[in-house]
Amino acid sequence: MVMNDQPDKTEQEFTHVREGKPSMVDVSDKSANKRTAVAEAIVWVGEEVMSRLDGADIFSAKGPVFQTAIIAGTMATKQTSLLIPFCHPLPLEYADVKIVIHGENLIITCAVATTNKTGVEMEAMTGASVAALTIYDMCKAINKKIRIEFVRLLSKTGGKSGDFSAD
Amino acid sequence: MVMNDQPDKTEQEFTHVREGKPSMVDVSDKSANKRTAVAEAIVWVGEEVMSRLDGADIFSAKGPVFQTAIIAGTMATKQTSLLIPFCHPLPLEYADVKIVIHGENLIITCAVATTNKTGVEMEAMTGASVAALTIYDMCKAINKKIRIEFVRLLSKTGGKSGDFSAD
Amino acid sequence: MVMNDQPDKTEQEFTHVREGKPSMVDVSDKSANKRTAVAEAIVWVGEEVMSRLDGADIFSAKGPVFQTAIIAGTMATKQTSLLIPFCHPLPLEYADVKIVIHGENLIITCAVATTNKTGVEMEAMTGASVAALTIYDMCKAINKKIRIEFVRLLSKTGGKSGDFSAD
């Protein structure tokens, strides 16, 4: 069985597209090494939501809202390959979601690590996105115009294609 | 059993936060009616990706890339309540993901409908987000700087809180 | 928001294909009524497997093999909409998997019922298929040539398109 037919030139960089159809990349002959990725999602929540979240009051709503988003984002990193069709399933060795307040924005970062044959960019991106979606869900009764902005990869390490850092 | 203890004033608008802890909203005494929601995700893919996607060539990669994102987004609408902690599980009656090209951006819309006691905003937002994440996955070998921008609710109808339209 | 654009003639019967892209059918304006479906899967296991399964011995392996397949098939009916991309999620009200021996074949039937706006053919087909796959898994160490044959719909009732019975 030949599994790795050479794709034609045009399709080469769409790694998930071969002969006009989508496909999972064959990583079985690559070697495993440590991979990390960090993604960021910025959520604009607006003044009204922020004034309720950011109180000095220790009984503010920030606790439950932030912790729910952190947990949802972390759990989502583990479901990434069930959501993204051609993403390899990977046993993650680390996932961490952090949220900080910046003006009227919440800045979410999701860091992920594994020791495997392929990277964890999608896990980090998915974790950040689902944490952001959870913020929306927890706050949408106050402001339906909340927007998720700039879900993007901040950095990755490990793997043949080299490290990446979003300047 | 009293399930609907009145929350204190401060927490009232964080519908998922009661007495300092997160909680699912009790919708059991609401009446079911038709609910729709449409969300949008804009993905900046850059010139290099776009030149490959948008060829006149009928064998371009657009087919598999777009259809994979459409399918992933649709399937994600059905997994929303497994991803967002306090989101009610809802049997969806319609889900549709569309993608159009606009300059160097892909504009994804996800429309969802159900007849139920609570709305489908989160299903639409999640479907749009996962379609966007799938675009990232399919194109990241070409450009890791692809960004998801402006995941937001475009409109909703049905439900006591009234219709919503993002201007 | 117009959700039900009329599809062009050619695509009309591919209910999941609209404007050249796949899509979930909008059933939100249909009325709910009782739907049933029964599907069948025939698994040829061969003489060697059958002689071990069909012993008069009450301690034969039939118990665990059959019951594992029955349970797997039943659980799969509940996961159908997570497996089949444009299948509506439905709260099933009944699912039953039965297995009988016929020569060197196992005949699996999966019956499903719900009261909803759309049918349960896919749930019955999926339940029968996964029960058959489980038979394969439980017996493959004895005979890797086991084949699943004739997964098909036996009957359906309820719904606008009328009842169906396979001859």
Place this chain on the structure above:
Amino acid sequence: MVMNDQPDKTEQEFTHVREGKPSMVDVSDKSANKRTAVAEAIVWVGEEVMSRLDGADIFSAKGPVFQTAIIAGTMATKQTSLLIPFCHPLPLEYADVKIVIHGENLIITCAVATTNKTGVEMEAMTGASVAALTIYDMCKAINKKIRIEFVRLLSKTGGKSGDFSAD
């Protein structure tokens, strides 16, 4: 198709066992009404864990530990039918997990409600159990002898079999 063959006497009360094989109960001809259930799980954590959880300190670990358990328990109520083989899938309308400290024990209650043809006892029991398992996971580095005790149904309402209250 006759779906409701009368089971023999002996099996009548094992509602999930028919003709010597397990099966989902057919609820398709029952009528929908409001159902609630509350379950309780008591977790003995011991003195060492409790002294860390129950500090007056607002930076105590209680926040994250309790909230993680509350969220895990709530999410588990939504996955009940994927875990318990013959449990009907139900769109829950309410789920709430609470935790209080009592001596060296944590007392977890999980309340669930839906409007449907069958009850939500298993959802309440599963939510309480998974919240308890999460407490174990969060505290096991301190004390591996933590025990989950007395997962039980406290009450149920709705349904033909009548209301139930534990003593």
Place this chain on the structure above:
Amino acid sequence: MVMNDQPDKTEQEFTHVREGKPSMVDVSDKSANKRTAVAEAIVWVGEEVMSRLDGADIFSAKGPVFQTAIIAGTMATKQTSLLIPFCHPLPLEYADVKIVIHGENLIITCAVATTNKTGVEMEAMTGASVAALTIYDMCKAINKKIRIEFVRLLSKTGGKSGDFSAD
């Protein structure tokens, strides 16, 4: 703890049955090596469906129907251990679903690879089956008599039990 009690002779070949009860095989002491498997599913769709799928027209329905089946089959390979009770969870390193037209039949092949302690036959069989079920779902409005035929293992490599090829 003795995990590997010797099963009695009769049960030896039903690797998932031990002492009259089903059980997962203990592979913890086996060594990891590359495993591949290819399975095939043949779907008879009939003349009417085929005439619509196989048009020379580039806007034929083949695109969405085939690609949806390919994606569903690929995603199903990743869910195999959640569907088949005693199947080991495996991080797949490759999965590929192909569909070709042959007369009134669609011939689906699903190839899977991993580097692990146990084989991937079930992943290949499940991927082929779910792709076939998706074909049924996409085409059933035209012909409910579509049949899945001959889901079977074509080949496997790797593992102590040796390679297999269905001549």
Place this chain on the structure above:
Amino acid sequence: MVMNDQPDKTEQEFTHVREGKPSMVDVSDKSANKRTAVAEAIVWVGEEVMSRLDGADIFSAKGPVFQTAIIAGTMATKQTSLLIPFCHPLPLEYADVKIVIHGENLIITCAVATTNKTGVEMEAMTGASVAALTIYDMCKAINKKIRIEFVRLLSKTGGKSGDFSAD
């Protein structure tokens, strides 16, 4: 990227709590070795249920009830990381659920093994719990007062923190 900031003293033993927020432990720099864990759940079912389960009659309900619980518990071990928020996903190499009768109690043990960087206590605890919940579901029509008692870890081996045995 520094992933392993030193937590402050107070939080050190709550391995999942860092800087006041919950987090997955970073195990990426640990070495993989064989890990086992065994957990136990005791279910008090009462005299009435037991008299039906424990008949000399080979057609007693014990078969389906026990096997359903065994299968549900085994499948749950594979879903543990989707249920417990900060539990690492692990490809299990062995899982086995056993049930024995002791007076009016059912004693469930769940044994799990893997070769990995972190332990499988949670998988064993979850498998035992879900098997116990399934017993409740299968028998609740006879006795709603069934109680799950003493879910606890019996033993673990492997890993830096040493072996553990409950007295």
